[in-house]
Amino acid sequence: QQPVxxxxxxxxxxxxKEGITTINLQARLQKYAGEEVMPGEFSGSATVSFEYQ
Incomplete structure (x- = not known):
């Protein structure tokens, strides 16, 4: 694994490599100071840009 x-x-x-390339991403959450952490689901999105030669 390599951090991005x-x-x-x-x-x-x-x-x-030839064929399909899969890039798996993981995320972590950080709470604001003074806020409580509540269990539950969350979602997120990312916009990425790829350049190739």
Whole structure:
């Protein structure tokens, strides 16, 4: 696994092989100071941009 920096100006390089490439992402949540953590589901979204040569 290789961390991907969010909002970085320089990306992370992935070696692509012939066929389908899958990039699995994980996220973690951080609570605001003074707020309580409540169990439950959450959702999120990401916009990504890929450049290739």
């Amino acid at each position: 920096s969010i909002n970085a100006t320089v990306g992370t390089a992935f070696v692509l």
